[in-house]
Amino acid sequence: MSQQISAAQSRSEATAPTSETIELLHQRVSVRKYTDDVVAEETVEAVLRAAFRAPTSSNIQSYSVVIVRDEETKRRLSGVAGKQRHVAETPVFLAFCADLTRIERAMETNGHTIANNNMETSLVSSIDAALVGMSAYLAAESLGLKGVMIGGVRNNAVETARILGLPELVYCVFGMCLGYPDEVPPLKPRMEYTSVVHYEQYGQTRGASDAASTVAAYDVELAKHYRGTGRDTTDDSWSRDMDSKFHPPLRDRLREELSALGFRFS
Ligand SMILES: Cc1cc2nc3c(=O)[nH]c(=O)nc-3n(C[C@H](O)[C@H](O)[C@H](O)COP(=O)(O)O)c2cc1C
Known part of the structure; x- marks a missing residue:
């Protein structure tokens, strides 16, 4: 913890305005080891209810979250994510999904279809899910939880959708491991x-x-x-x-996979 405090103190803006939220952000770091303590359902609910206050493009609210505690499901998701141990071992895994099903319903009742949606729809629903995810992350941290986001679920978006039982027009943008921390990693520096x-x-x-x-x-x-x-x-x-991350190009099949799930990124 002293490392965290000294990192915060060493900021050149020592006299800059600050707040609990700003301090929380300055000490944020991805944590990949958790204690066995259960993350209570009420805690997850409190975190998500707060997160759903995130801004949402044109009020589309095009996100859904799947809360995963089942060991076998976490193990399978860990497999898709390249055998990331923390995914299998996390007390709770939250899958932040872009979800167009409710917009589809709204359009259908007006005699239209979202089937031929374009890149804008795919993009804003993904942004919506990301804003909710980051809000959840911060809400969780404010309650003493720590975690890490998991983009590895997009290694195979179709398989992730299958594991989570996602219908068409829903895909998992990223996941999040959440638990009580069992490590205090040093803050990773950022660019100047x-x-x-x-x-x-x-x-x-x-x-x-x-x-x-x-x-x-x-x-x-x-x-x-x-x-x-x-x-x-x-x-x-x-x-x-x-x-080494981007050469050769990462997740080269993603466009086709997301298209199969109903998201048009082209
Ligand atoms: C969208 C997204 C996806 C990520 N995916 C993974 C992942 O699959 N596995 C992992 O261990 N960390 C993942 N991370 C965490 C990043 O590696 C981490 O945030 C970055 O290295 C900076 O480190 P810090 O969060 O500790 O400051 C992801 C972060 C984001 C924002």
Whole structure:
């Protein structure tokens, strides 16, 4: 915990406005090990009810959440996600889904169909699910829970849909492991604020504005972080991570899989 506090204290904006929410965000870190303590149903419900207050594009509320506690289901989801242990071992797994079924119903009663929906529909429903997911994450943290989002469910979107019993027009955008923390990972550094924030026009930053300088500086910072945690890395840590993640292209079948589930991303 002292590491977390010192990281917060070392922020250059020591005199900047702050609040419980801001402090919560500054100490947020993905946690992948949980105690055996049960996450009570009322706790999950409180978290999700709060999360559903998230803004939603044109009030479409195009999300659904599947709460998974069953060991076999978690094991199967872990398999899709590349055998991620924390998915199998998490006390509770929340699947944040984009859900167009209710919009379909609304349109049908007006004599129309959503079957030929376009990319905008797919995008806004995914954004809606993401906003609810992040809100849930923060609500959970405020109650002492920790977790990690799981994009690995999109390794095979169709198989994930099958495991969760999702109907057509619903897909799992990402999942979330949630539990009481059994580890205190160090905060992973972020890219330099002054390189990422632009004033009025893109490129007008108060730090290095070119990608090459920003990436070079972050490579060093992240390598330092990884070495501090005992993880083997190279000096070009982030660049190498990104290259190996996206070359060859990741989840190349996703467009076809989402199309089969009723989402048109083209
Ligand atoms: C949409 C999304 C999907 C993610 N998928 C996974 C995942 O499948 N497995 C995992 O261990 N972490 C996953 N993460 C966590 C990221 O790896 C993590 O947030 C990032 O490395 C930054 O670390 P931090 O959250 O500890 O600051 C995901 C995060 C997001 C936002």
